[in-house]
Amino acid sequence: MGVALGKLPGIVERFPGGAMAITRLDAAINLARSNSLWPLMFGTKCCAIEMLMATGASHHDLARFGAEVARASVRQADLMVIAGAIVKKMAPRMRLLYEQMAEPRYVIATGSCAISGGPFMYNSYTVVRGADEVVPVDVYVPGCPPRPEAFFWGLLTLQRMIREGETIREPGIRRKPVMAALPEDVSLHEIRAEIRAALANENVIDVTQAANQKPWARKVREWIQRASLR
Amino acid sequence: MTEMLARFAPGLQEWLVLCAVLYAIGLYGLLTRRNAIALLMAAEIMLNAAALNFVVLNRFTSPQLVDGHVMALFVVVLAAAEIVVGMAIVVALYRIRNTVDISHMNYMKG
């Protein structure tokens, strides 16, 4: 954690109103973090042109999001943008780069190759089938290659995750909403357990079943019913 | 408090003692160190003490004149010249001998 942090949250929380202050601080820090994602351009292939160059170019301008400060040094980057196929030879290096990034660090996998191996999923003897086999990925942006706008949508999705799912009490732990669009009264708290369990031990997930069994899914159904009755 | 401090305001002797201490520290470094660069650094301390001495004496004995300042200036310039040549010799020796330990530099042929 940062120079100023470390044991700070624990100390502050002991004082009356400390928890509240931490929550406020969380909100401010998350806002700052989500708007200052300095990318590490991990481009290997065609997606690099679209994701790392076209997004930064004048027509799309990544700078609007405050993310144009592309750091060549890993230490200063917050966001690793994986664009392109990861082969076995590259995978350990990608892992190393990820390890070298300073917390908090985020990963976006863009394009089919980085998500699942994509075009090279079958009959290829080197391509890693998904960057998430090597590093934990926060947001997936599909496309082959995705449009720059699609990347921005992914960036917005990540920003949302950072704003809603982080606290300095437990640095380094991300909470991901399961769906890109959540109904209003479903809290992330309810989803947290579900997604953790899913990511930890399952390789195959039945999305519909999962959605129907969860307690928050009931709320979704109720909400829809209310909407359609009106 | 302030009166006591004011009474202890440093005179010439205090300044000169400071210079002597600095010079002695430089001497100590010069005597104990084996590394050529460290030796040069110790010599710098001694030269600095000497320059300080000049300025101190100028300040206390003839503040209207600047001869001490000029001499200190010369000392500084001499120090610079010394370090330039010294460092050049050190680097050249290192290239040839791969060492800068002066105890190994006891013969004339490179």
Next chain:
Amino acid sequence: MIHAIKVAQEERLFAGKSVSVAVITRGRPPGYLRVAFSAVTGLLRGLWLTLGYLWSPEAIVTRQYPENRATLQLTERFRGNLRFKFPNEKAQEDHAAFIEQLAHETQTHAHVAADLVREENETRWYHNCTGCGKCQEACPNASIKVFTRQGEILEDREVDRFVWRLDSCMFCNACVQACPWDAIEMTGGFENAVYDRRLLVYNLNRLAGPRINYIEEEENPDVRKRMVERRDRYGGEVPLNGFALPNLPPVTTPMESGSRAIDADAQARLT
């Protein structure tokens, strides 16, 4: 040194042919003063060019994506999301109106509302697909899997599930070109970012059943209803092909803070 660059055209014999070439040559280096002058003017001209762009706001070409979502128009042929064509236009229009109203009342985006509405008119999902599997054959990397079934009413092969894997699709348009029935199309959709890649597998057909014209030949509405069956979002197994790489620590989410230990090891191994 600033040289004069000359481009001279000439004919040259090459590989047994006469080729017309443009030769780039440089003159002799000019004198010192000329060099200094042209160097300075060259720098100034560059500065002038950039200053011109700074001064003219109309030169800014940026399209502000999240702000311009409402007006963003992709080209007609853009190869975005794959989807089924649903030729029942009347039902489509009715539904669009309903979604609009729903979105307005619940104050959400239209696509959110559309995603969540389940009870609806099935006729709008009648499709062109026969389940012939040409698209699956044409797909270079098996991003399409068509499950067929034996129809109860028509007793013929019909589509059960049309599974499309967005996470591996290479958007080459082969499936659309290969389709003899004009059943699928590529649309302009691209906002697909998710937190979990398992959500990138889609079931494109909403109804398991025969092609629209077979249904419409049937007069009896009850039989029509029995010919088709609702299909939701994809709920079956997703082939993720996940294998851990050898020599790599297993991926754990969330990352534990002890991951620094790997750093030194990995560095030692790689450098």
Next chain:
Amino acid sequence: MIADAVYTVMFYGFSAAVVILALAAVNMRQLLRAALALMGMLALSAALYIMLRAEFLAGVQILVYVGGIVVLIVFAIMLTRSSELLEDLPRTSTRWYGGVASILFMLVACGALCMTPFPVQSNAEPAGDEIRKIGLALLEQGSSGYLLPFELISLLLLVAVIGGTVIARKTRPRNQPFTTGGDLHGEAIVQAARGQGDVTPGDRHS
């Protein structure tokens, strides 16, 4: 009164710092840290100069010592990158001998300095125009001037610079090519290369 008190505090504070840093400079095991201590010591000496109303000299001190000499030392340490250069730890016996000798010297010097009756003009303030005076003194020819030493010292500097360059210059290894971006150079390489098989700029010198 207050001014005197402040003066006292500053003197003892700076003196202590200077002495500690000087001790660190001669005792630190890592040479780079020793150089940093030396830098601090020299910079604080500049503060002592200011206390002595020698502002110009303080500036020169920082300019030459910190900006020049210490940077040169640091460069030399970094250039000759070897473990021996990084660390230097004197033997204990040497330390004892050196320590005793320097303390003896210090005692003798202090005694001598304290006993010598200097003609102190303690209440006389400097005119405050040192820079002009130094300039004039340096350019004056008469008995109170320093023109000759000034010229000599500039000559010395020149000699030092040239000598340093000559001594430290790396003798070019046989195969090291000559690589300035000179203009006709390139064409020469092409012509040289047309005759031979291999095109590296180094071929000209082999």
Next chain:
Amino acid sequence: MDPESLLALVETEHPSIRRRSHADRPAVSVPSGELLAVMTTLRDHADLRFDLLLTLTAVDFPGEDRFELLYRLYSTVHGLWLIVSSDVPRSRPVAPSVSSLWPIAEWQEREAYDLMGVLYDNHPDLRRVFLEDDWVGYPLRKDYQDEYMLELPK
């Protein structure tokens, strides 16, 4: 020079070669022992001057127990094309290196070694080019087995 006279010229220089059918350009087949000599002639003969080695690759025929080495030459002087093919046994895939004639062959041969396992004799720096040094097997061989690789589902 038309293809027929080109082939005739090459045949007169080296009688051991055979013409090769099933090719879109003039093609000859050379025993691997004479490959270097033939190639030297092809590069240096005043009427041929094949100075550009466009491709160098190998084809695996496990059924016939051979690798076919394919060299595709182009002459920037005369505008000529020639395919040179040479068979080496699969059990002992050693071929002479032509990197002394065309420097680019050094890397093209490394690629062929890396992916197909053809060993080139007298090669200055024969090592893998794309894969890691500890990779087991030669992936472009028809019988290459890899438990990581997935079959395309049909």
Next chain:
Amino acid sequence: MQFVHTMAAAAATNTTWTPQTLADRAVDSVPHSLWLTAGYFLLAVVGVAALLSFLGMALIYIERKIAAHFQCRLGPTRVGPFGLLQTLADTLKLVFKEDFVPPKADRSLHMLAPFLALLVPVVLLALIPYSPNVQVADLNIGILFITAIGGFGVMGILIAGWSSNNKWSMIGAMRAGAQIISYELSATLALLVVVLFSGTMSLTGIVLSQQEGWWIWRGHAAGFVAFLIYLVASTADLNRTPFDIPEGESELTAGFHTEYSGLRFAFFFLAEFINMFTVSALTATLFLGGWMPFHVGDWTGFNAAMDTIPPGIWFLAKTTAVIFVIMWFRWTFPRLRVDQLMHLEWKVLLPLGFANLFVAAVVVLTELYPFPLGK
């Protein structure tokens, strides 16, 4: 030429400036109350700190916006109105980002270096005359001190590169050291011209000496050439394009601060921008009259109108102009190569600087313009 002459032969204005620095006030207040002295001291510290943080953020924002508009794009827009809070977000993020020290690095030196790098611009901020009455301290060896203190910045960079234990950092640091030391010579020569003209090394003294015309034109060609030399040399001192060799991305990844993250990296970032401000402010002070308003000959009405604009605004406007030029260079030019850089310094700028100093001496000796030679 006549125009220049008119401008140079400026009429004496009615305004007389009596600058007073914070240090002057503090010294004056010593006999009265030590609390007041402490107050002034605190004011200086707080003022410099506030200026530091404000300038850092503002300059980074301006740089990003200007770069964007040079490049036909918009720059930050999404945080706050017009993206004004963008650098605030960056700062907050950097403060709370992990501060990582490489395992094999020299830990204490690694942590010390950013502070050393930031020290120089902070000290320089205290010496700049922002306005007749807004200045922390005015040394009578001002210019000498400024030149001298530059050495500290090099030390910060060298130590950063050394302690990171990374090849790229080391190369970057060595390059930076060599470059800064070389170009300081030219910068000093250019400064000497101004010292020669104004006869003082005090910054306020130099500003006051430009009451009858700025040195950029009042010093004949020598003043102008000195201005150009100083601009180029100080751009090189700042390690900015076209002289950004120490951190040239395509060669050295990020140069000497490759291994820095979080707050310590922010310090380097901040130091770069504060350095840019101080260099621009010094350029404005030395060559463009500092806070002195623009006067033309005997146009008394015009001069009076100019005097109504507060001197602080004049200072800010001139500084901003120089900052803009430095940014403009960066977003137009490619990077030099190391030997070209040294070639430019030792074979072009340095001889030019010496010749220029000679010309300036001739100008002063022959008294081509009637101006007071020091006090």
Next chain:
Amino acid sequence: MTVHVRTLDELLHAPLEADSDLTTQEYLVNMGPQHPIAHGSLRVVVRLDGETVKEVIPVPGYVHRGVEKMCEHLNYRQVIPYTDRLDYLSAIMNNWAVAKTVETAAGIETNDRIEVIRTIMAELQRLQSHALWWGVTGMDLGAYTAFLYGFREREIIGEIFEETIGARLTMNYIQPGGLMYDIKPDFAAKVKKLLPYLKDCVEQYETLLSGNVIFQERLRNVGIVDGARAVALGCTGPVVRASGVPLDLRATEPYGAYGKVQFNVVVGTVGDCWDRYYVRLEEMRESIRIIEQLIDGIPDGPYSTIRYNVELTLPEGIHYGQVETARGAFGVLIVSDGKREIPYRLHFRSPNFNNLWVVTAMAPGWRIADFISIQSSLDLVIPDIDR
């Protein structure tokens, strides 16, 4: 007889030559696979003496995906989208190479309209590719603004592609026997409107970088390779043309509509980085000229001569076709067994793989900064090297 096989470790840790001078301090640095100059994922191990490059060891393979192996399982239509992903900046030209090979081998006729549209598209893509290269070169040499100007032009041309083809990068446009889509009615008008703008842009490039003394000094007489050596090292495209060899398949073996248009093959004289830079800049002008000649008279006709679902089986034998992409000769070598509709063996002759190795001859003796110039003047696309 034994053949000695080495490893990279052996090479890097090999002892220095016995007679080398003790005083030199050589050290190895890794550039890449994730380094700003890597342009993706090329690793280059550089042996340095101070700032001087002593030896360059390129280590490719960090995006080696085994496309050739994959193609042995794909039919000829399915191969085409994979060529997009090799040299993605010349996607259309790569498509064309496969289509051309298959058409020649299977005897599929095309009409004039198809050929003219293919030519126009290929030249537009060449412009796009060179614009990107220009910007990236500027960025490598520190002029970041140049990068954005280059990319601006690329986006503007890309809009035309997006409208006609529906993709921005991976086109899959040219197919055996025709095209994927016909052009739109307003295509010609739009391209015509674009051409003067592009000409203006090339002039701006001249002003911003070519006329800049720093830029010239960085490139001129750096990394010289003469024509004979470039050919022997297998270079094609602008790299070999800059050394004075007019090897351009568009002129020496005209395909498409190139036989009908007037254009010059741009060649340099010295063969240094500057020549490689300027050859590409002139080629942009020539491309504009080619499009100008073709855009007015696009003939009528169908946009594809065969139906999509027709089985394509090539006769037994070796088939080879090549086109001139923005980086040189891209060739497709197909060995067909004549029985199945998939290739028995498919090999891509990639221009970048063959152009890459010339750095080992060019870079030694120059500084690191010159190495940057040299590498960006080669205009490498790494996935095409690795395949």
